[in-house]
Amino acid sequence: MCQLLAMNCNTPTDICFSFTGFQARGGLTDSHNDGWGIAFFEDRGVRQFLDTAPSAHSKVAELVRSYPIKSKNVVAHIRKATQGKVSLENTHPFMRELWGRYWIFAHNGTLVDFNPELDGSYLPVGNTDSEFVFCWIMQELRKQFGSVFPGTEKLFAALTELSKVAGDHGKFNFLLCNGSLLFAHCSTNLTYVLRKAPFPTVQLKDQDVTVDLSAQTTSEDRVAIIATSPLTHNEVWTDMKPGTLSLFEEGGISKTADTVVGVPRGLNY
Template sequence: MCQLLGLNSSVPAGLGSFFDVFAERGGRTDEHKDGWGIAFHSGKRCRLYTDHRAAIDSPLAARIRHRPLRARNILAHIRKATQGRIALENSHPFARRLWGLTWCFAHNGDLKGFAPAAGRFAPRGDTDSEAAFCHLLSRLAERFPAGAPDTAVLRAALADVAAEIATHGTFNFILSNGDTLFAHCSTHLHYRIDAGRAMIATQPVDTRQGWVAFAPGELKAFGSGTLYP
């Protein structure tokens, strides 16, 4: 399956050498060679870059490694396809607009028999991941038609919908609205908080101590580089 890497920071920051380690897993040190992508997300501004090629073979990945960008939230993904073609439209992260905000999403897992009813948001590709993202946002739009609720209420609603989707299989994901980064674990997800930065990864991207494993079924929210209580 795919791998995830996320950053939530109190100030704009970059992934630095963490991105190098992560990108190497995209076809050289691991098997995730079916596309990759990264989103740099601060407030209403979101810069999204995706490629259907393996990260180790991608000129775009090479440019980002040599000229890193900074943001308060970063979501990166390397893909090992389980559902959907190897194509640009199936490369994560995906992005949509809701409540005047851009939402970015990346998924690791495999959802079997997941065929939600049509909602406000529709997939452009043919992955279970994008279908889950669109269903997640559609359910939020239905539940909160007047606009975005506060973070605690939103986190509870996301946990409800994530639990529903996870009945179809593995549903590890990271999701950003430009301020808060939400992370949900079905099987494998870790986080570390250090000096105003929260890192989230499928598997730790360095050997330093401090990485904490999520419990299966857990959804956490990170803001300004800290963990919401």
């Protein structure tokens, strides 16, 4: 399956350490060879890197790994293709505009028989189920709320209902972010760690790298790392409950809701 990674913080932070472990899962410690991508929010802008090469062997990934871009929200994806050819247009994460903000989306899974009508306001460029469902989500939010951001409460409730609809068609682990709000939906596998003072010394699982986080942070910092599976050995990672949508803000979880209506099509539990 594809690999997801996200970071949500209360102060701009670089993701170099976590990305070093994550990068290895694209062709070194795991067999995900069909491209990768990462998006960094910087104020209202987005700095995005995409590559069709496996992340473990990508020169672009090496640049990202060694370039300490500071951001409060980051979304990354390593692809194992199930729908659509290996190409830049099919490489996650995807980006669209809504309510005057960029939105970034990355998906792990496959949706079966999910074919709602798109009205043309958002259309996929590639041919993946992931970009298609992202366009549908953006379309439905715009149809429901028009041109004005509805507020966090109403948005979370709407995304909960949309996750129920799409999640009924298969595996639907996803990350969705607008630069301040990070939504994470667990269909089968997603885990997170919340880092705050006192910060420990941690070791990656996928690379022989150890770092003292206390040397890079302050007592006020809060950092949430979300991943398909834990990136480090000696931290307490929490498995998200399958069939839940969580909202991360300022380095912590502010909301969680159930999204299960039944056994999703295409999944065998």
